[in-house]
Amino acid sequence: MAYTLITPATEELITVAEAKKHMRVLHNNEDDMIGIYLMAAIGRFQEQTSRVISKSTWQLTLDKFPVNGIIEIMRCTVISVQSVRYIDSLGAEQEINVQDVKLDAASEPARLSPAFGKSWPTTANIINAVTIEFEAGYTDAAALNKLDKAAIFLMTAHWYRNREEVVVGKTANEVPKTADDIMSLRKIPNGF
Structure with a gap:
């Protein structure tokens, strides 16, 4: 059994503007970088949950x-x-x-x-x-589950603010993975 993406989404239902609002970013200087992190977050969400965001x-x-x-x-x-x-x-x-x-x-x-x-x-x-x-996928943004968006925004913000794997202070600490907790709740069950 294998899944292959044939035609990617033509319209993204979660926008850079929404991600910036979540992150409280007021400038446009890094919109391209935020867009890359957003795409990565959507991809990770889809891979972890088996849910497709955009049609x-x-x-x-x-x-x-x-x-x-x-x-x-x-x-x-x-x-x-x-x-x-x-x-x-x-x-x-x-x-x-x-x-x-x-x-x-x-x-x-x-x-x-x-x-x-x-x-x-x-x-x-x-x-x-x-x-x-x-x-x-979802056909319009209003149909998106709020938990799905929350997980994607959390990952996008995390990668934007922490551009390395760990935050180093007096000791190295891994950044909390709240998005992983949400994704585990939203994961499609395998089989019945």
């Missing part, structure tokens, strides 16, 4: 369809499924009509199964025989 297109590859019929999509929030393709037992690529699958986007992780009365076809016995393309 983007992803690909999930599997070696075969699951025996229990349910495919968990570990990139939330799933908006829609664009395609489900597979290599059949003769080695030819086939595509399943998206009307023949059911997406449960309300669950975390999202779940994909054959529609009522349908079943997954038999695939060739090869790696990456199944390819699912889907859109995930």
Whole structure:
């Protein structure tokens, strides 16, 4: 099972201006640097939680369809499924009509199964025989969870203010990782 980003977000839902407001930065001198830290924070958040912030297109590859019929999509929030393709037992690529699958986007992780009365076809016995393309992320900033934004702002501020791994005083102390605590609360559970 592997996830690949196909089309990155065209619109970022968390802005440098919002991050600066959180950090109480009033000048524009380091907007580019803050933007880099913000992008890194969003990336780390997404990697740690399996949540996608801004709408983007992803690909999930599997070696075969699951025996229990349910495919968990570990990139939330799933908006829609664009395609489900597979290599059949003769080695030819086939595509399943998206009307023949059911997406449960309300669950975390999202779940994909054959529609009522349908079943997954038999695939060739090869790696990456199944390819699912889907859109995930929030479609507008108002829908973003406040905890998600808090974790991202905390990481951005931390990296902006502490440009090294440790703060050195009389003794070296690691900066508190409040963002990690929030991300552990927001992590998508693996399996059911």
